[in-house]
Amino acid sequence: MKNTFFKLGALVMMVAIAASCTSKYPGFKKATSGLYYKLYKVGKDTVKPKVKDWISMDYKLVVKVKGKDSTFIDSRKGKQGPLRMQIPASDYKGDVYEGMRMLAAGDSGEFYVNADSLFKKTFRQPSRPKYVDTNSMARFVIHMVTIDAPAELQKKEQETLSKFIADNKITAAPQTSGLYYIEQVAGKGIGIDSGCQVIYNVKISMLDGKQVFGQDSMKFVYGKRPDMSGFLQGIKMMKKGGQARLILPSQLAFGERGYREIPPYTTIIYDVKVIDVKSKADYEKAQALEKKKKDEKKEKTKKAEAGELQKYLKDNKITTKPTASGLYYIEKVKGTGPQIHAGSKVSVQYTGTLLNGKKFDSSRDHGGKPFDVEVGKGNVIKGWDEALLHMSKGGRATLICPSKIAYGEQEMGSIPAFSSLVFDIEVVDVK
DSSP: OOOOOOOHHHHTTOOOTTTTSOOSSTTOEEOTTSOEEEEEOOOSOOOOOOTTOEEEEEEEEEEEETTEEEEEEEGGGSSSOSEEEEOOOOSSTTOHHHHHTTOOTTOEEEEEEEHHHIIIIISOOSSOOTTSOTTOEEEEEEEEEEEEOHHHHHHHHHHHHHHHHHHTTOOOOOOTTSOEEEEEEOOEEEEOOTTOEEEEEEEEEETTSOEEEEEEEEEEETTSSOOOHHHHHHHTTOEETOEEEEEEOGGGTTTTTOBTTBOSSOOEEEEEEEEEEEOHHHHHHHHHHHHHHHHHHHHHHHHHHHHHHHHHHHHTTOOOOOOTTSOEEEEEEOOOSOBOOTTOEEEEEEEEEETTSOEEEEGGGTTTOOEEEETTSSSSOHHHHHHHTTOBTTOEEEEEEOGGGTTTTOOBTTBOTTOOEEEEEEEEEEO
């Protein structure tokens, strides 16, 4: 499940259908599946959703924490509006999906489900969150907004597309795939084919004019990345300098699932301008040249690292000898708490700099929250795993890590390849 939910004030004026039934939850009925439910009839519609129907709903999920109700999700507080989802088959008897299938559009209801089953089977989590009470029940409050059968959505899409074509006096016939390709400016130069690099500007919108994406100078290699078949078919018909409008029915776009703000079974429009096209041969040549330059830069940095490290040690009057791995471990404050061992879970405050003093990261730049790590599991650079074994809670140290026990030949954000790194660290907790 995801998010979004409803006007509780209106419930005061409603009458519960199930109030007369005996239940461990007053006013609730119990289905043969074990689901506890209470329904509020506020809509005139009587059609209820079936498996694979699309619905939109507002909802709130309340769980028990230390015996008290605690709101886990309240979709009213989100920015996305009612949750849109396709009704799946039930994960188990008495699950929340059974409750959803009890509600027609405009109806509301409350449902109790087992919290363990909800998190493990419906939410597909390894276990119930630890803070949620053991053997407790979770309560959903759901307001059904809309219900649409897939066949109805497909019919509506076709009607909307036909009206758009007529209203905009589009005379171009669709391709056999259903794509409408409307050339606005003819391009020149080589055609787009597998292996070509394409640079293009794009604006994506729905038939109602709402823009959902736009970006200039996008790059991709044709045939090297998955994309919507309608877009790939359309851009293949273009050349450098060309502009075109591609109208993609949903089967060529986001299909029955939709994407983010794009609903299922929605036709979308791509307005595309091709800025440049490099042939496969020219693109591969440019890539090879770029790789050569990077490799040369890496080799130069690699050769310079040892000299730069020795200069840093001399300039900072560091006489500490390196360990066998090359780590320079300089203790500043000896810890007085528990000693760190392999498998210890530690919390560390740290600041990392390059040899030139440029800071590349610090735990204090992330709200001051310490960095948590399990020692000896390879979750951090080798220099850290080794250094932490010398420390205990309360200890402070400076670590100088040559690239071979840091990030090696990898570039990591602002850290160049073959960079020795300096860390000032403080162990604030050991478990």
